[in-house]
Amino acid sequence: MGRTVVCCLVLLPAAAGCARPPAPPGPADAGWQPPARLSAYGLFRGALAAQEPAAGVLPYDLNTPLFSDYAAKYRFVALPPGATAAYHDTEVLAFPVGTILVKTFAYPHDRGDPTRGRRLIETRLLIHRPDSWVGLPYVWNAEQTDATLAVTGGTREVHWRHEDGRERSLQYLIPNVNQCKACHENRRVLRPLGPTARNLNRSYVYADDADNQLHRWTMSGLLAGAPPQEQAPRLPVWNDPATGSLDQRARAWLEVNCAHCHNPDGPARQSGLDLRPAQADSAKWGVWKTPVAAGRGSGGRSYAIVPGQPDASILLYRLQATEPGVLMPDLGRRLVDDEGVALIRAWIAGLPATP
């Protein structure tokens, strides 16, 4: 798939056509007003709800995604014409100004049977403006014809049949723009979280054929500087034992679900807990670490992680909680990630008593 010019489709409201140049960098950007409707970006062709990417918009997937209350997530990337993202070994790719990262949250009516359809709830955009990234939530209407910008977020009641056959429901939370920042801001700089080379280094079934994403991005001119995919780092798939050991998969899961805040620069750094896999000091990733400001989040337990004892570990307690003020992550989750909890439980149970 070659690069197609996307400027009129993506960077400007569709009605404005190609006449307007991209916004100049600098203070002029302060006056920028995001379009009120998702359709104005021209990110999709045909019916918006089909989520068929327009030319120049590439779908992608991640090895280990953030748990979002069992929502299905559809991700897309659109770069301005001629621009490329720069490869980085460990950090999120350096996307150029004008990039739009798209993530649509949906609930399939039946998680065991995708043919029964789905309901789109919200589409979050991360737009790289000249000054900074901007996070914008668009909420889908009941008719599923378009989504409207909702800076204050909202809630939607959702229902689905779970894989185990249970009917489930949820007051799904659409984050407001400050809540976007709560996860995406590091030292006051908003940035994407998912598309690291490690998390993108996997196969994706494109319309034409299956391909490695780093390879496809490079071939499409979206990405520069990536090594051959075999040499690029790869994050394990949290629930696929073929991709990594229990330890590697658990650390990958913690990285994606926790380390966006629990890192030395992140919003939860005051806790002293650093859940990045790169953190080698076991005391810093929680072993025998006492809580600082956990309050009843401690669940009466004394340490973040007690090796071999998941039920004595605060970390597991907070992953199993659903009560505000106790549950972790404290945003973007209201249900227990049963499979994630099982992974972390097995991992803590297997940690050696003396590291």
Next chain:
Amino acid sequence: MLSHRRLCLLVALLAGCANNKTPSPVPEAPGPRVIVIRPGPNVQEEAQRALIEAQPGDVIEFAEGTHEFTQGLSLAVEGVTVRGRGMDKTTLSFKNQAVGSAGLLVTRGRFRLEDLSVDDAKGDAVKIQDAEGIALRRVRAQWAGEARETNGPYGLYPVQCQNVLIEGCQAFGASDAGIYVGQSRNVIVRSCRAERNVAGIEIENCTDADVYDNVATDNTGGLLVFDLPGLPAKNGRRIRVFENQVTENNHANFAPKGNLVASVAPGTGLMLMATDEVEIFRNTVRDNQTYNLAVISFLLTGRPIQDKDYDPYPEGISVHDNTFGGGGRNPGGQLAPLLVVMLGKPLPDIVYDGIVNPARLVDGKLLPEYGLSILRNGGATFANLHWDKLDVKKPFASLGRITRDLAPHAAPLEPLLPVRLAGVP
């Protein structure tokens, strides 16, 4: 290394102190924009929208009445004032909060919060993180009803901030600390009231703080100055605690287990743990039934220290001109039975664990600047437990090691300089 603020005092006499920057005036736009939020069914959306769309200089005013929220509120814009019409008139109620771990979360500075009450938050009532220039005036954080473990941990909670003023505020019912300033620099907490919290007022891992003219009563522990390991900001120092009323802090401890304050003994007045260069003076500390003042090392907690850069010893502590009395009659907490055996009842006003850094000893003695100075505290009674020499299995055999003599603590320390805030709105 010793006391920048103390050395500064000398310099200040000649040339003015580097700490004494005059606060730079914050330019006030002529007639700031005032957005008024009224109670009602849409208050969640209206208030959050106002906080998101605010511009620097704006005032967001909550009208008189009770504003009921279902989610925590957050502010991420510099230079905003949020105010009510008085802490008895405007209430932000989070009783029905279903989302968020704080009532109000603020992540930008030059922030002012005034004249309102924040009630029944599911987590912390007001959390301010990583911000410079914070003023909380006449703000109340409270949890209604009986003191419960399910109350939020912190009432007013600035963390990793600089230039923080908390003035005329109140905190009632927090399951950890009512007013808690953590990992911050340049802090003043004054003229506040803390009741029925586990810790009334707590200054933790802070450098340069003045805590004065406050009332702490009916908490488990009245006023705590702590330093903990394993945190990004640690080895706090230069804390002045003066002219406070710290009385009858005998409340049962209702902190969830696992938290450090869960181990604070009911009946603790002032407690100082591991922080260096602390000056405690002209306080009234009465009727706290375990100890009116405890000075201890982090080592006494028995908790693991996995932080090689952390200093667990309180050093350079000056306790002078306080009024103590009426305490120690009904000691509580884990150590109480042992303490009663060792010290008898009532326990002394000032209990010092005597755990010192062996590396600081010169000929077996601590240099005065690393020690504990106790002067002019009326008839205050004192015991040094010499805990590092204690055999807990044979407490009676250790009784002889306990000293009650104040003579080793008679060397005065230089007073610390006042904190000067800069850029507080």
